[in-house]
Amino acid sequence: MVITMMMDTSSTVTSTSFKIKDLLLRAWRERWTEIEWGREIKRLLRGVSGDVYDLADCMLRQAINGPVTNSLLMLYLNHCLDSQIISFGACIMAITKIPDLKPQCMNSLLDFLIRYKTRTNCYGNDDECIALCRSLVTFVHWLHSIILSSLNELNHEFGSNLDPTNILTIDNIHWLIMDKSCQMLRFIIDSSYLKALLYIGRMEEQTVWKQCIQLHNELIMKLQQQMSQSSSSSSSSSSIKSIFDTIQAFQTKIEWLSNDGITNTNVKKQPNIQPLDTEITNSIIPVVYQMMTTRPEFGYIQYRPLSHHSIRIVVSFYAILDPSCSNELIANYLAIIARSFDLSLSKLYCEILHTCLVGLIDTHNLANEDRKNINYHAWIAFLLFKIPQIFLQLSHHRIKLRKEIRFQSEDQSSVVDNHHHSDLESGIDMLMDLGPCIDQFLLRYKTEHLQKLFDSFKEPQMNLLSATSVDRYMREINRMALSASNDSMQNNLYNNDTGSDQQQQQQQTDSQQQSSSSSLDALSSNILIFRAEHTVTSILAPLYMENCKIEEVAGIICRMQHSFDVILCAAASNGLLPKFAQRLMELNRSNIVSRGENVRSSQIRAVIFDITFISLCSLIEQYRSDVLLESNSTNNQSDNSNSSFFINWCRWNIPSTNACYAPNVILSSYKDESKYEHLLPQLITTNDMTEFRTSLVSWDEMCIAAQFATAEILNAWIHDQITEDDVRIFIDRLKSRLCSLGLSAACWLFAKLETISAEHQSKIMMMLQELQTPSTSMINSSTESFSNDANETNLAFGYKQRFLLMSTTLKRLLTKYVPHTKLSTMNNSPTKTGTTLPIRLSKSPLNTMLDQCLHMTRKHFTLKLIYDFDGLYSLGGPRWFVTQVFRYLFNFCDKTVVCLQDSVDLAYGLFHIDLEQCALVLLRHTLPKFLLSKSNELHLTEPIISALIRLTVITTYSALEQLEIHELYPDESLELNDNLLENTAFYYKRREHQSNSSNQNVVTNGNGNPMDVGDNPIDENSWSFSIDSDTTDYQWILKEPLYIELVHLFQFIMEQSFEYEFSPWLLVPISLMEQILLNLREDAPKFLQFISFNLLEAMIHLGHCQSPCIEQLLAYLVLDTSRSRKIGAKLICQLELVRQYVDRQRNGSHNNRNVQQRLMMTMKSKQTTSINQQSTIAINNNNQQH
Template sequence: MKDTGMELQKTTSKTSLLNLMVLKAWRERWSDSQWGINIKTVLPRGVSGDVYNLADCILQQAVIGSNANPLVLSYLKHSLCAHLVSHAAVLKRISKYEHFSKVYCVTSLLEFLQSVISGVTCRSKPEEVMLPGSVVSLVYWLMQIFATCTEQFAVGGKLSPEHQVLIDNTTEVIENIISNDFLMGILYIGKQEDPDFFGKIREKYSDIKSSLISSGYKPNNTSIEKKLHRLAYVDVVQLHISRIESEQVEPISYCVQPLLAVEVLLNPSSDTQFYVSELLMIQRLKNYSMVRLFYEIIRAGFISLSNVIETSHDTMWGAFTFFKVPLIIKQLNALSHHKTNEVDHIPEVVEALDILLEDTLILDFMDTKCSCNMIEYLLNDWKKQQLVNDVHIKRFSSLREPISTLLQKREVANQAPSIINFIIRAEVPLSGVLKTLSADYNKVQEALLGVLCQVLVGNSFDLILSVATVEGRLKTFVSRLIQCNETSKQVPGEVGKTSVTRSTLFDVSFLMLTFIVQKYGSDVVLSENGDSFFEKWVRECMVERNKPKSPRNMVALCDENKVDELLLSLSKPEAQLKNSNLTWQDICMNIPGVLYQVLVAWENETLSSTDVKGILDSIKCRLFSFSVCAASFLCAYMQTVREDEFLKPLNMVQQFLSTLSPEEMSSQDNTKERLGLSFQIIRKMQHDIHPSGNPKMRSLTVTQNLVSHTPLIEQFKDVWRSVSQHGWVPVKAAQILESLLQAGGPVWFVTQLVEEILKCKYTKDMMKTMDIVFAVMHLDIERNTVAILERIVPLILFNKSGSEDITESQSFILARLCVYCIISNLETRTAPLKKRSRSEDIDETDLGNAAKIRKLTNPESSDNSSSSDFAMETHQSSKEPPSIIRDPLQSSLQGMFKVFAQFVATDELSPRVYFIFQFISLLVECGKDRVKPVLKLLPNNLVQNLLKVMVTDEITVGLICRIYDLRINTGRQSAVSDLCLWRNINLRKLSIQL
């Protein structure tokens, strides 16, 4: 036997040659009596290539009697070491042994398992296919042994020495399996492969647990029941993963406020679910508790609110903080599955406010700015939402009252009226306007005119729009204004006061609608195929930013007879336009034809400058909506002419911006408000097609001008310097960054952002900058993600000139940014950002007013059931990973993975390879099941090649099992193959150490 063993140890050829040598040794050196078995029944003459049958035959002979044959088991162990038989075949064959009454045979098999279990592995594809099922069968077999022993104890009240040895050996084998990461990974894969059979293991475990309780049996190893439970309920969370992303919660967040600043800028009218989805994504990425998330949301609102400027677009943040944030918090709380008996407040909100009170700097600033105790001011409104109750308001207010009073006294001399007061008070006028607009038009014309004109006084219109936007009532407001405009169209033959009131209502509603479309975009506030006069005019004649209109088409739509009639009446001052047969809506649609003829005549010197001015004055002195229609055509015309033809239409637009004489101002009711609004609209149109360097003009637009004498890179550096100094994104900075993205494109924009990260010297600063950059990239997350994957990463990492410059910490931060962006695309983006998110408004008809809006999340309201259903649906959808990835993200990922495959195909360990490992690890750690569609795109053998190159303990069983989709056969096969390679590499390392 010794000589044969030496021959086998020297054998390094294929399995068939090993088989030949073993057969020869068996037949030539030993007789049947030496082994005590019939060799012919074990191995028939000839060469058998089926190693599984070989293992089966040997084990059959090993346990053929009442006791196991140690020589045969020794030979089987030797065959395993020589790779003549596979571990999968041996484990499978052992699990088939059901003669548990033969205690000594079972004990021998358990002892044999103890000696080989730590070396279980695979060497070929057939073995890999069989291994998960073999391990699952073995676990079930061990459960059966344990169950047999407990049943014997239940019957006799004690265990025989033989059964005690049996249960001790079983316990030792179970412990060896649990301590072996490889076997636990294979067991988990086997669970996915045959869930029905694995259900038998759980049933057997339940029987064992019940038997232990009923019989009172206490094993020597008191933790065996927990170990059995771990085997029966093996899960991926039990598989160790070497995390490269810290599980510790960062003390200061730098991404919540910038993210909200960007989203409120781009998507002010988005519904609550849009913000909830993004905030839940942040919570998962950052491991925030619900208390911490609530605190960050409230703090972000206060920080941005401190940046609000009077009468500007930034008032949106005040409305967001007071009206949208409570709804977001209630929705998040509904999704948290946190059961509480409290009905008048949310405990997590109270805890968040306790943390906020420690941030005295922001609270002191807000108290000074708003001339009030900001906490008390805010909580009085939140009480209606049942976020806090009277007890909390009293406690928090009292804590801030001394400081707040002192601050207000110090600033009393220089205090200006707080914009916050106006924002809060704007909710009531909005409800009043909507109520008046929904009333019978014929009965409320005078009252409606007074309400609409009052809205235009001061900055009330901006504030009301801000509140309507964040409360989801903007589209309702617009639809009712359109209805008012339709009803106010001129009725032929109507005269007197009724006609004057109707014309003023037509004018003011037209101007208000045009202002709203300019501010939010026609795609957001208008129906796609609306058939009202105003909607048709917008589609055909209104010039919009980033939506050029053809002046030729405008002229072609005009009626020649109406153009001639209108031109005649405008050319003769004595011919009053109001005596014309043309209606107001006809004039709006035919003004382009008139102005085109005027321009041609002026160019040909048929008309003088004085004649042109007279015609323009005749237009301006009537309805101010005519001036807006004229300016829209002229601005569109200026976009199509040469530079030397630009001046005349520009001067014509300027004429509409000239002031009226006192007589003209007094000739119509509410002239001042309507004229002022028309000036704003015309200036905005002019600025969109011919940006000005005048700082006053910049405040008229949402973003900074795209055309500037300052290079884009210098503009970016200026604004980023402001962001770095603040540690958050001011509202104006978000607007400028959005303009720079539009001007420079995503590749240029993301390049500048990534360079700001790489400039940082310390990891802490890089992490801070990366969080801000991640938030800013949500200005257009899809295009920016494609840019960083397709252009930035290859340029920085995989270019020869730059590959040596990046450090390990920089590589990690860059991988982290890429992963964050991919996850954001998967979780929150299903359509183009602006168009989708801006159009999701709640119908006011269904909600009624602000009180009804708040009832959506009120647990005592009658609509609570629908709210809960929505919350559950949202939570479930957030758990389910998306089934597909859309282009261009999918193409970008596939291209990057191809580059990955090239660099891990070599044996060179470089920073590039480590970046690939970091990227895959972070995808798994941060994205979990949500990134399964991304991981499916990984090329075949990428992970195997990565294992061969890195040879590191950082690639663990848990990581490999999380990479693949184990619900499908190909995923399981790939996982087993990688695990076996991982196992063999580790065994080789262990053998070298020995």
């Protein structure tokens, strides 16, 4: 049936085509006028476009039958174009299809094209618009071919003597053809509209475009040869030079390059046009960015904050709170900051190093109290280990930028390397100019820190600094250190002269002690952190050996407890923390279940389980559970049964947020609670002399049973069924052999402390106090080796180190989850405890405390503020935190550009506390609520709206940078539906992918013949950032909450912005598109692919508002599918029509004003003439009377 319908349609078209030919012959024979021809052809077509029946092709073929074109038929063709019966694109396509054109006919057709070149537009649907793009590509190919053929004809007739003055008129037609062809090429390259159509068309007509490039290169070579041969003839040389300049200008401008002139005439050094390459597809975006940031009509506001809070917050956050973050990800965040806030690479280097030095200065006093302080060693590890790698990643970012935009020479590698050296040297020079900061650092630390840092920059694998530069900087630093030391001594002498003798002696003693302490701290920390770096590798090597004995494994892990925090800092800074955590998890998992060993082996297995369990708990408390999940994702794909214990236990007992689950929720999370009942008698006993059984015991079940036993003991104590002494015996039994049981029980007590009544909280406090009190007998019997017999002394192996690590971890967890307890103020607490305690214990409202912290950041961002903001975020949650930060920054600033820039800079840095959640809140709540608020309608203006959208865009983009596919959000309940994605680039890309998958990678061409998908033009034009052709990748996109909220936001803005003809909302979509392009640049299509084409179409028809220009619209389009290119071509044509309409309106109003002025002048002149006539008559009458 379908075939029958197609045959009927084709037959109808064929019959109409024959009628058109007959009508054309009849009109020529009877010499109809163009009015008569137009009336008859419209009656025949009956409202259908003549392009359907190839009317233009039919008329042109009849018009060129003779040696010259038929003037009457060309008159009919002109009338069809004026009446819009046919399109100019169809005429172009018809002309290019005619073979073997005679020179005179070709010249006439070029005159016809020049006459109607301004009508290169399309008023039809998307199929006609994409046909215009294809025909334009074919037309450019045709122009190159006729220029080359005319040049060959002239060379064949006259050789090298091509002086136009000596050529006859009949042969001069070739010069006219070349001149008119170049005129059409100049018109194309000078029109942004035609270049945009050509930009889309060459993606469709790949073969034709490749042939056009070949003709272009051949034509350039011939013109160069001709110019060298015709140097004697000035007129010929100037004519050839004019043609050559046009061809070269076409090559330069057609690629959307920023330079309009021709800088070099050598073909080899010209930009190499590679059709259908990623660079060509994305080449429009850097050019549009440069155009928007340099041209004054776009009103671009440079975002250059004065304080650079975002750099300091990001560096401090990932140095202290998340040091295990990858170097590449940190470099990406810093590159986003530099790109969004217009920072040079040298300025970025300076701010990063300055932040590290300030952080070390702030932590110096804390480090004097505890040399193993986490923050102190974390800063040193970050400075010496991570900073060189981050700078190397940033240099890779810089190379990519310069390769794409600025450098095009063959020897650009050496130029880029030298520029990297100059960038880093300029950054260090800026740092040296910050004299007080360097002086304060050198007063507290020795110069070895900076010496090792600079030495790492000059290593061959880094190659960031030369040895000469390092020597120069170290000489300057040594001079500054000596000067700072002399100034400090003079200040001390001055203070001593003004005081008493006793005060002098005391101050001298204190100064000497402080100086010696500072030197020792600097030296010891320097050696210790480098020692720890080698220790990590030396620990991992034997732990992965297959023939390593279990006693040796236990000894290695136990010995590293002496400096466990420093080892973790070194491992995190070198990227070895996931591998280290992975090995600890493997050892913990392998020692859970008994394998028929003897009693001694079971005791050693229990000790290894205990050490690894406590070590993993301490690691997660400091570096969050992301490290554990990362290590588990790479190692736990084959065996998922035994490895899930510690991850599940950690998920419920040590959550990433600073809040515990309810105690009943924790106990109910363990499946099959009945299997733990038989373990309770071993733990709940009044006789401490009862044997602690280790054989045939699953320690994962024992850790869970410890929580059930603790719940039973606490419940019995609350109901006065047991005494306090019984509870002490139970606690002593938990902690006296294996510390993991006590730590597991303490985690449940943390949750219970939040829900129990105030009168019984003292009981839990006593139990936690007992858990932190070491067992005297076990401390005294602690050994450093296992005995050869099966006795209780094997369980005392390394007990002192295990209990110390367990006690430290328990105090940190207690301060994290239950900060209002008295235990959090105990001595020897970590620095993080002392900093978060005031926030957690303060009675002031959270809003007041957050405002105070934000106000303090205006002066100086300290290490304490990092913990304060982290604590406030944990207490208030992401929605409260983002809302209040936004309220403070955007409602209490003075709305100036500088203040808004600083606000965006600070807010973006603070959102790194939890980028995913903050981005979700911005997309889901903050931005829509701000836009919908009636009180904020007056604020939907520049620069406020751009600042808010910029903050949302860069935060969301940064959050998507750190996501890993299929891991972070396994929620199956969320998914994007096709209604929200309809008429978007992603929607069409997904449909084509599904179609290709259903056809089993077989598609058909236009003739219905099968061809390989690799030859499909759609697949060749895939973007460099596009989603891979894997169904799971599409499913991840559809289920990712950030993408879901991003699509919802775009849909929300589209619905609200064009609800009214005049509304403050009209600026929102314009600012949204601009900020996406300005901040993401080449990655902008990651967001633009989810924007509906309807939004772009609505923006085009906003005649009273600022519509995008052709280049902007082309940059907003994601043209990676055939359907997207059709819609894009239609939008380009619509924008050109709107632009022409607006120009006509402006010219019409201008002409009306001119007409009115002429009428007024005429009326005034008539009035003046009449007045003069009346005065003349009056004078004559007076004369007659006299």
